[in-house]
Amino acid sequence: MERTLEPEWLDELPPDDPKAVRSRRDLKRLNWWMRHDSLMADALLRYSKGKSLQRVVDLGAGDGTFALGLTRKLVQQHPKVQVTLVDRQPCMGAETRDGFQALGCTVETVAADIFDWLTHAVVPPGTIFIANLFLHHFHEAELCEVFYLASKQVDLFAACEPRRAELSLRMAKLVGLIGCNSVTRHDAVVSVRAGFTKRELSDMWPTEGAWLLQEQRAGLFSHLFVAHRK
Numbered sequence: 386m387e388r389t390l391e392p393e394w395l396d397e398l399p400p401d402d403p404k405a406v407r408s409r410r411d412l413k414r415l416n417w418w419m420r421h422d423s424l425m426a427d428a429l430l431r432y433s434k435g436k437s438l439q440r441v442v443d444l445g446a447g448d449g450t451f452a453l454g455l456t457r458k459l460v461q462q463h464p465k466v467q468v469t470l471v472d473r474q475p476c477m478g479a480e481t482r483d484g485f486q487a488l489g490c491t492v493e494t495v496a497a498d499i500f501d502w503l504t505h506a507v508v509p510p511g512t513i514f515i516a517n518l519f520l521h522h523f524h525e526a527e528l529c530e531v532f533y534l535a536s537k538q539v540d541l542f543a544a545c546e547p548r549r550a551e552l553s554l555r556m557a558k559l560v561g562l563i564g565c566n567s568v569t570r571h572d573a574v575v576s577v578r579a580g581f582t583k584r585e586l587s588d589m590w591p592t593e594g595a596w597l598l599q600e601q602r603a604g605l606f607s608h609l610f611v612a613h614r615k
């Protein structure tokens with residue numbers, strides 16, 4: 386399947402539009418079905434073993450519920466981890482903020498376009514970048530820029546994205562069966578067609594520097610990419 390990019394409806398709706406609110410709720414459910422928080426946490430814990438993980442920056446974090454689920458899995462090994470949620474339209478609810486507080490973690494939201502933020506951010510040591518269902522929004526040239534800027538700032542970058550494969554596409558066409566609304570039904574199919582396969586993301590990661598790159602199918606429908614400085 387060739388990679389194609391089409392606008393996603395959720396990106397174009399105001400965050401408080403009822404259809405957007407409902408679609409973000411659907412995303413929570415889909416993340417749960419696809420086990421993205423576990424897939425990402427396993428990768429992060431493996432690569433951060435014996436190191437101090439101070440801050441997780443979630444690029445394209447949406448309402449922060451994915452980051453909260455992930456943080457729940459990280460705190461046992463990294464109890465003081467701080468979380469930064471970067472999104473063009475951040476929309477974290479009180480419940481999610483309380484969830485971070487209950488874990489003893491600080492959380493901040495940053496309303497910014499990812500390219501502006503990555504260009505200007507000052508990132509302290511011990512920071513890692515993650516992205517969930519986010520990288521597939523971008524063309525190859527944009528991804529190369531995201532990766533170039535990220536590789537200058539962190540030693541660990543992990544992303545969980547849709548896998549561009551027939552099985553994922555078939556599943557995406559069925560999300561209505563678990564109650565997803567029209568926005569989610571549209572975006573799920575568009576996301577798979579814009580997703581990744583093989584070593585497409587590794588091929589866009591900068592070649593300079595000593596990086597270990599891991600890229601593979603994860604779960605049934607997903608694609609995991611981890612870049613780790615040696």
Ligand SMILES: C[S@@+](CC[C@H](N)C(=O)[O-])C[C@H]1O[C@@H](n2cnc3c(N)ncnc32)[C@H](O)[C@@H]1O
Binds near residue numbers: 416444473497517
């Ligand atoms: C499919 S949602 C995923 C949200 C979250 N990561 C999750 O798993 O629930 C994609 C998010 O990317 C954000 N986004 C899209 N383009 C962006 C950009 N150029 N800069 C920052 N955020 C962006 C959208 O606002 C949206 O919240």
